[in-house]
Amino acid sequence: MRAPTRRTILASITGTLIASLALVGCSAGTASTDGGPDTTLTVGLLATPGNLDYTTTAGAAIPQALLYNVYEGLVKLDNEGTVIPLLAESWTVSDDGLVYDFVLNEGVTFSDGSPFTADSVKFSLERVKDNWTANGPAYLDPIAGIEAVTDTQARITLSTPSNGWLFNMTGPVGTMFTEAGISDLATAPVGTGPYTVSSFKTGDSLVLAANADYWGAAPYLTDVTLRYFTDATAQTNALLSGDINLISGISQFQLVDQFKSDADYQVLEGASTGEVTLSMNNASDAFSDVRVRQAVMYAIDRQAVMDTVSSGYGLLIGSMVPPTDPWYDASLADLYPFDPARAIALLAEAGMSDLTVAFKIPNLPYAVAGAQVVKAQLADVGITAEVTPLEFPAVWLDEVFADHDYDLSLIMHSEPRDVSVFAAASYYAGYDSPAVMAKFAQADAADPAVYVELMKEATRTMAEEASANWLYLQPAISLADADLRGVPKNTPSLALDLSTIAR
Amino acid sequence: MVLVILRRIGIFATTGIVASIVTFLLLAILPGNAARIALGVQATEADVAAQATAIGLDRPAVVRYLDWIGHVLVGDFGTSAVSRQPIGPDIADALGITVILVLASVVLALLFAIPFGILTAIRQRGPDGAIFSSISQIGVAVPGFLAGLLLVTVFAVTLRWLPAGGWVDPADDFSGFIEHLILPAIALGSVQGAVLSRYVRSAVLDVMRDDFMRTARAKGLGTARALFRHGLRNAAVPVMTVLGLQIATLLIGAVVIERVFSIPGLGSLLLDKVALRDLPAVQGIVLVLVVFVLVLNFLVDLAFTVIDPRLRSES
Numbered sequence: 001m002r003a004p005t006r007r008t009i010l011a012s013i014t015g016t017l018i019a020s021l022a023l024v025g026c027s028a029g030t031a032s033t034d035g036g037p038d039t040t041l042t043v044g045l046l047a048t049p050g051n052l053d054y055t056t057t058a059g060a061a062i063p064q065a066l067l068y069n070v071y072e073g074l075v076k077l078d079n080e081g082t083v084i085p086l087l088a089e090s091w092t093v094s095d096d097g098l099v100y101d102f103v104l105n106e107g108v109t110f111s112d113g114s115p116f117t118a119d120s121v122k123f124s125l126e127r128v129k130d131n132w133t134a135n136g137p138a139y140l141d142p143i144a145g146i147e148a149v150t151d152t153q154a155r156i157t158l159s160t161p162s163n164g165w166l167f168n169m170t171g172p173v174g175t176m177f178t179e180a181g182i183s184d185l186a187t188a189p190v191g192t193g194p195y196t197v198s199s200f201k202t203g204d205s206l207v208l209a210a211n212a213d214y215w216g217a218a219p220y221l222t223d224v225t226l227r228y229f230t231d232a233t234a235q236t237n238a239l240l241s242g243d244i245n246l247i248s249g250i251s252q253f254q255l256v257d258q259f260k261s262d263a264d265y266q267v268l269e270g271a272s273t274g275e276v277t278l279s280m281n282n283a284s285d286a287f288s289d290v291r292v293r294q295a296v297m298y299a300i301d302r303q304a305v306m307d308t309v310s311s312g313y314g315l316l317i318g319s320m321v322p323p324t325d326p327w328y329d330a331s332l333a334d335l336y337p338f339d340p341a342r343a344i345a346l347l348a349e350a351g352m353s354d355l356t357v358a359f360k361i362p363n364l365p366y367a368v369a370g371a372q373v374v375k376a377q378l379a380d381v382g383i384t385a386e387v388t389p390l391e392f393p394a395v396w397l398d399e400v401f402a403d404h405d406y407d408l409s410l411i412m413h414s415e416p417r418d419v420s421v422f423a424a425a426s427y428y429a430g431y432d433s434p435a436v437m438a439k440f441a442q443a444d445a446a447d448p449a450v451y452v453e454l455m456k457e458a459t460r461t462m463a464e465e466a467s468a469n470w471l472y473l474q475p476a477i478s479l480a481d482a483d484l485r486g487v488p489k490n491t492p493s494l495a496l497d498l499s500t501i502a503r
Numbered sequence: 504m505v506l507v508i509l510r511r512i513g514i515f516a517t518t519g520i521v522a523s524i525v526t527f528l529l530l531a532i533l534p535g536n537a538a539r540i541a542l543g544v545q546a547t548e549a550d551v552a553a554q555a556t557a558i559g560l561d562r563p564a565v566v567r568y569l570d571w572i573g574h575v576l577v578g579d580f581g582t583s584a585v586s587r588q589p590i591g592p593d594i595a596d597a598l599g600i601t602v603i604l605v606l607a608s609v610v611l612a613l614l615f616a617i618p619f620g621i622l623t624a625i626r627q628r629g630p631d632g633a634i635f636s637s638i639s640q641i642g643v644a645v646p647g648f649l650a651g652l653l654l655v656t657v658f659a660v661t662l663r664w665l666p667a668g669g670w671v672d673p674a675d676d677f678s679g680f681i682e683h684l685i686l687p688a689i690a691l692g693s694v695q696g697a698v699l700s701r702y703v704r705s706a707v708l709d710v711m712r713d714d715f716m717r718t719a720r721a722k723g724l725g726t727a728r729a730l731f732r733h734g735l736r737n738a739a740v741p742v743m744t745v746l747g748l749q750i751a752t753l754l755i756g757a758v759v760i761e762r763v764f765s766i767p768g769l770g771s772l773l774l775d776k777v778a779l780r781d782l783p784a785v786q787g788i789v790l791v792l793v794v795f796v797l798v799l800n801f802l803v804d805l806a807f808t809v810i811d812p813r814l815r816s817e818s
Contacts, residue, residue, distance in 0.1 A: 050586030050779070057586060058543020133554065136545045186588055202586070202593065203775055204670065204767035227669060227765070230774070233652070234668050234765045241659035241667040394535025394780045402539060402548070415544075 038503055039222040041484075043496070044235045044244040046251070048203050048228035053185035054172045055127075058134040060414060060494050063172045065206050065226055067495035070111075071191035073174030074102055074121065074154075075166060077416075079270075079500075081324030081492035083166055087116065087176055087192060088154075097161030097445075104152040108215040110178040111196045116215075118148035124177045125156070132173065139168035162444050163451040167417060170493060194219045194499050203228060208498070220486075220502035232365075239265070239479055246480045246487060248496055251365065253311040259479050266482050270489035271315065273322050274414040274474030276366065278374060279406075282467060283430030286357045286407045291350040293466035296408075297336035299343035299381040300374060306472040309370045313475035319463045320419040322473050324492040327455035332463045343381040357407035359385040360400050362392030367410045370471065374410065401428045412474055416493055419459055420444075422468070431467040515797050520572070522793040526786050527568050535780040536560070537584040558584045571783055580787040585779045590787050593772060598791055600670060601761070601768035605753045607684055608692030609746070615696035616742075620703020625726070627708065636704075642697025647756045651690035651763040658686060668764040687764040691756050695749050702745045706738035713737070740811050747803030751796045 047061040054062040068076055074088035085091075088102040108116035125146050128137045144159040158165065168174065181190025189197055194216065195208040206226040210219055227244055229235040232252050238244045249272065250256070259265045280287040280296060287293050306314045315323070318332035347353050359375065361367040368389060375385045385408060390396040400406045413422070420440040425432040436458050443454035462468075476491045486500035538554035539546065546554075555561050559570075574581055580591040619639065626632035659667035665686055671679035710716060711734065719729040758770030765771075769788060776784040 048775075050583070051588050057541060058545065133550060134542050134546065138545075186586070201596070201767060202588075203771055204765075229668075229765045230771060231762055231765065234655075234763060237655050237660055237667040238669070238765070241655070241663055241665075243659075243666045243669060391535070391778070393540055394533075394778065397539050397544070398534055398536055401544060402536075402551075 039220060040224070041221050041246065041498070041501060042225045042227055042244045043246045043248060044227050044229055044238055045248065045496075046229055046232065046235065048230075049200075049206070050202055051186040052189050052197065052200060052206075054135050054175075055132045055185060056134055057186075063135070063494040064496050065208075066189060066191070066193075066197075067172060067175070067493070068193065068497045068499065069195045069208060069224075069495070070189050070193045070197060071172075071175045071177075072193045073169055073171075073176055074104075075170050075174065076497075077167075077170040077493040077495075079488045079490050079492065079497070081326075081490070083170055097447075098158050100156045100158070100166075101149075102154045102156070104154060105215060106152055108192050109213055110181055110190050110192050111211055111213070112178065112181050112190045113213075114178045114180050116176060116178070116192050117151040118154040119151075120176050120178055121154040121156075122146045122148050123179055124175065127177065127182075128173050135172040136168070137173060139165075139171065139173045160445055163446065163448055164417065164420075164444050171416070172494070195224065203230075219499045221498060224498055226496075236479075246478065246484060246501075248478045248488075249491060250477050250479055253309075253313050253475070253477065256311065256313065256477060256479075264482055266480050266484070266487075268478040268480065268487055268489045269313070270476040270478075270491065271323050272414070272474045272476035272491045273324070273416045273418075273493075274412045274476075275317065275320050275322070276309070276314075276370070276412045276471045276474055277320070277410070278370075278469035278471055279400075279409045279411060279429055280466075280468060281404060281407050281409075281428075281430050282432065283404065284407050286352070286355060289350045289352070290465055291346045292352050292355070293469075294336070295343040295346040295350070295352075295381065296378070296383070297343075297466050297469055298339040298346065299383070300377050300469055300471070301338040302469075302471050303338075304377070305370050305373045308373050309366050310472070310475060313477060315473040315475070317470055317473045319459050319470055320413065320422050320468070321459055322492075324490055325417060325419075326452045327459060329456050329459060332460065335463050336466070340377075340381050347382060353382055355382065356384040356386065359387045359408040359410075360396070360406040361387060361389055361410045362396040363389040364392050366412065367392075370410050374408075404428055404430060410471075414474070419455075419462070423458070423462060429468055431462070431465075433461070433465065433467075436461050436465075511801055515794065518797060519790060519793055523572060523575075523786055523790050524568070526789045527564070527571075527782075530777075530780070530782050530785055531564050533780070537780040537782065540779050541585045541587075558582075558587075560584070567782075571786060575787065575790065581783040583776075583781050583784050585781045585784075590784045593784070594769070594787055594791055597767060597769040597772040597788075598795070600766060601754070601757050601770065602795075603673075603684070604687060604691065604757055604760070604766065604768060605750065607688035608695065608753060609750065611688050611692035612696035612699055612749075613746075615692070616699035616703050619696075620700040621707050621730070623700070623704045624707035624711070639697045639700045639704075642693055643701070645694065647690050647694050648759045648763050650693050651687065651760055654686045654690055655763070668766065670766045670768075683766075687760050687766060690763070691753060691760045694756070695753060698749065699742065699745065702742050703738065706741045707734065710734040710738045736810060740807065743803060743806060743810065747800050750799045750803075754792060754796060 049061040049065060051057055052062060072086050074086060075083050076086040078084050087105055087108060089105045091100055091102045093100055104118060110116060125140060125143060128140050142158045142160055142162040142165045143156060145157040147155040149155050176192060178190060194211055194214045196211050198209040199207045205228060208224040210222045235247060236252060236255055239247055256267060260267050280293050282288060302316050306312060316333040318335050321328045359371060361371045371387050375387055378385045390399055400409050422429055423431055423433060423436050439454060439458035443451055446454055478487055480487050483503050485502045488497055488500060538558060538560055539551045542550055542554055559567060571581060580594060583590050623632050623635040655667045658665045666683055669683055671683050673680040715733055716729055719733050757768060761768045761770040773788045
């Protein structure tokens with residue numbers, strides 16, 4: 001009697017287990033059945049937008065998704081960092097550099113059906129000054145007046161000549177809006193771009209659909225899902241399991257070689273605008289002496305830091321200028337070779353042979369890893385760096401960025417063309433050089449022919465005065481399914497331009 | 504019974520308010536400024552100050568708290584300090600996802616624990632019993648996030664049977680929803696299943712020694728029928744107690760599992776909002792979690808009285 005009964009129990013247990021496994025098995029696997037070419041794409045990204053309004057919310061996440069895809073400006077930045085026409089078909093600049101006459105493309109409509117005209121230009125740019133609180137409304141300060149000459153002719157007058165102004169128009173502040181489409185920017189953007197937002201769930205995904213009435217060439221991809229991850233491992237796993245097709249700008253560089261050896265994927269290496277910077281508080285007791293700052297330049301083996309933090313990927317730059325900017329100067333990378341003996345001599349000369357500094361870093365993986373190498377190399381020349389990781393962004397922004405309460409920090413500056421921002425006296429670096437600021441102002445107002453040369457001079461002075469130790473340029477590495485074509489290699493702007501991608 | 508419910512509601516309200524005050528105080532002393540985070544590195548100090556005024560950060564803490572709790576009591580969770588969007592809908596969406604995840608993992612845990620626990624109880628003395636027992640020990644020892652990573656590596660990355668993460672709304676695509684639910688539910692439920700199976704085992708062992716079981720057997724029932732008819736109902740009471748306690752653990756586990764699987768549930772939302780110092784949002788989420796745990800415990804208590812008539816007369 002006992003034996004059969006026990007079998008009954010076992011049988012029923014096994015039955016339950018098999019049933020639940022079968023349930024798992026049934027639902028596994030997905031099928032795509034439509035016969036045509038696959039025009040969908042899922043991109044994995046790390047920073048999620050909190051809303052869709054970049055006029056009032058900072059951060060790279062919103063422009064990354066919307067700029068050039070949903071929103072367009074008069075001009076855009078191509079993947080090589082060149083300003084090219086977009087909604088403006090062409091433009092002329094007066095001899096004194098003050099008057100820009102834009103000829104606008106005809107037949108352009110916003111996704112709500114309203115036409116794009118010179119009035120839209122006037123409306124959008126005038127709105128920046130009063131209504132924008134984020135993404136640099138000050139970029140448009142040079143504008144003195146906007147005039148709608150005809151429907152397709154817009155005239156913008158500057159108060160002073162500015163070489164940088166048109167470049168800034170390729171960013172968020174240059175976005176064209178329609179008066180009827182700004183009532184709900186946070187959830188329902190209306191632009192002239194090749195895509196419209198079909199759904200958005202913060203922290204999860206943003207779905208873009210091709211705009212059927214787009215004025216330009218229709219994009220290849222009809223449906224693009226941007227999926228947001230909080231964890232880089234989850235992001236790469238999603239690529240490996242086929243959930244996503246593209247990761248733009250990976251952060252786990254140790255995985256790159258694994259993907260390179262896998263024929264199912266392609267690895268695209270390009271340049272970003274992210275300068276990974278060992279910031280010195282130029283106004284602090286420790287670093288107000290240029291010799292101490294130069295000692296830090298000689299003390300750090302930047303290649304070793306790059307090898308540790310980004311598996312050797314990246315570019316040694318020696319200044320706050322990436323190669324996609326016209327005033328990039330490759331020779332600055334060799335200005336301070338790794339020379340600990342020289343560093344020790346400079347510190348002795350400055351009377352700072354036994355220096356202890358507060359090294360406050362954001363609690364981000366690259367900063368934590370990089371700080372360990374930097375700390376060890378500084379110790380070799382007699383500088384004791386006390387490392388404190390601060391929660392990023394909340395605490396780091398308050399303590400280091402706003403209150404300047406630090407000696408050393410390590411942070412990536414990802415904004416495009418931010419070298420003159422870095423030199424401002426009120427900036428957290430505390431680099432107070434009226435001469436350099438005057439040079440940047442002179443460059444901006446100068447004849448375009450000498451603009452680049454003046455920018456180079458100011459950049460070189462900043463490097464010679466060791467205003468910061470620019471460790472390396474963050475590599476822009478994208479991982480993609482092998483069949484994707486036209487994936488942007490570089491990231492010269494904030495935008496992830498989807499219009500060139502095809503299969 | 505009415506008295507019991509009234510007392511429960513009293514505990515609800517008190518715990519909720521205490522939790523909200525504690526959360527508020529902890530966040531108030533935490534460094535970081537929602538206004539600066541919202542405006543980013545290009546903002547001037549004047550911009551930051553203006554934004555702080557706009558979102559009410561410059562008011563005294565007591566005023567901010569009373570304003571917030573007053574609105575919550577009428578069902579208005581307020582506006583996010585960073586994205587300026589209403590918080591209520593975000594919490595509702597995220598809660599829905601977390602509840603599904605937790606319930607699915609409870610079901611999986613029970614599906615595993617009940618048969619496995621009974622099995623190890625009846626096979627207590629055999630060598631296979633020892634093996635089964637070790638398996639559940641390993642299950643207890645492996646943390647949920649590690650189980651999650653392993654499951655992803657095997658079933659998503661290597662075999663490509665299931666997605667590595669993400670979430671699909673059941674209303675949009677039901678089979679996609681199930682596919683996305685399986686791995687996180689297993690990861691979250693596995694530890695609980697292993698823990699529960701050990702409670703099931705000892706509960707069944709206890710029950711099998713009871714007099715009424717001997718009586719049932721003496722009447723001519725076999726072990727299995729005696730166990731099913733009389734034993735399991737008695738064994739269920741201690742197991743239910745543990746289950747009730749474990750649901751709170753599962754909610755905490757869900758925070759981690761949601762990260763591993765990129766699921767936009769309440770845990771993910773909470774971590775995001777804390778990072779952004781989005782005070783009104785964090786307070787709202789914590790309050791919802793507290794109420795959720797209280798409600799679940801209340802339901803478990805109710806379930807006792809259904810299972811065990813003896814408890815009914817006591818209350």
